[in-house]
Amino acid sequence: xxxxxxxxxxxxxxxxxxxELAMASLAVGLVLGLLGAAAKLSSIAPLRWxxxxxxxxxxxxPELLTVLIIYFGATIVLMAIASQFGYDDYIEVGPxxxxxxxxxxxxxxxxxxxxxxxxxxxxxxxHEAATALGMGAFRKFQRIILPQVWRVAxxxxxxxxxxxxxxxxxxxxxxxxxxMRKANIAVSSTKQPFLFYATAAVMYLLLTIISMVxxxxxxxxxxxxxxxx
Numbered sequence: 001x002x003x004x005x006x007x008x009x010x011x012x013x014x015x016x017x018x019x020e021l022a023m024a025s026l027a028v029g030l031v032l033g034l035l036g037a038a039a040k041l042s043s044i045a046p047l048r049w050x051x052x053x054x055x056x057x058x059x060x061x062p063e064l065l066t067v068l069i070i071y072f073g074a075t076i077v078l079m080a081i082a083s084q085f086g087y088d089d090y091i092e093v094g095p096x097x098x099x100x101x102x103x104x105x106x107x108x109x110x111x112x113x114x115x116x117x118x119x120x121x122x123x124x125x126x127h128e129a130a131t132a133l134g135m136g137a138f139r140k141f142q143r144i145i146l147p148q149v150w151r152v153a154x155x156x157x158x159x160x161x162x163x164x165x166x167x168x169x170x171x172x173x174x175x176x177x178x179x180m181r182k183a184n185i186a187v188s189s190t191k192q193p194f195l196f197y198a199t200a201a202v203m204y205l206l207l208t209i210i211s212m213v214x215x216x217x218x219x220x221x222x223x224x225x226x227x228x229x
């Protein structure tokens with residue numbers, strides 16, 4: 001049994017924070033990805049330009065810088081907005097909120113291209129058939145488009161989530177008590193960097209394996225549903 005010098009529970013708590021951060025960022029990123037893909041395929045030029053600017057800027061900036069900019073910049077922006085309404089107290093953006101925003105923006109920028117390719121793979125005839133059947137835009141998206149987009153996009157989204165899961169470690173630099181920060185605290189206390197960084201690596205690896213199993217199951221489920229349909 002490996003002796004973690006009493007830091008085992010702390011590392012497990014850090015793992016929970018890591019999972020919560022990853023899942024929250026995934027939810028934000030999926031919404032942004034769908035919106036970005038719809039904007040890029042829109043017939044409205046300003047929407048296409050806006051989506052292109054978003055994906056170009058976010059994908060061109062290292063994730064670490066995005067985290068730092070959001071963490072320190074959001075406070076400045078919120079205080080500037082609040083001051084317009086007469087609120088002068090200090091507003092602090094927490095590391096979790098900053099991490100979700102930064103990682104969600106990054107995931108959404110890459111997911112935009114995944115969703116765009118998936119949307120373009122749907123034959124135009126299916127859109128026309130749904131319209132001919134009297135389906136509204138929302139019902140057509142829910143019943144016809146989304147299931148097929150999900151099936152096509154899932155492998156790419158799964159790969160992006162694995163990257164997102166590892167990128168959560170970057171948020172430790174702004175004070176989030178995730179696996180990496182807990183490992184750093186343990187290293188500072190025990191002076192055993194190899195032990196705790198190796199333990200952190202194993203924990204990330206286990207989370208990655210679990211994620212891969214879940215994604216594989218979802219892919220099989222989505223494919224089976226399409227064949228039955």
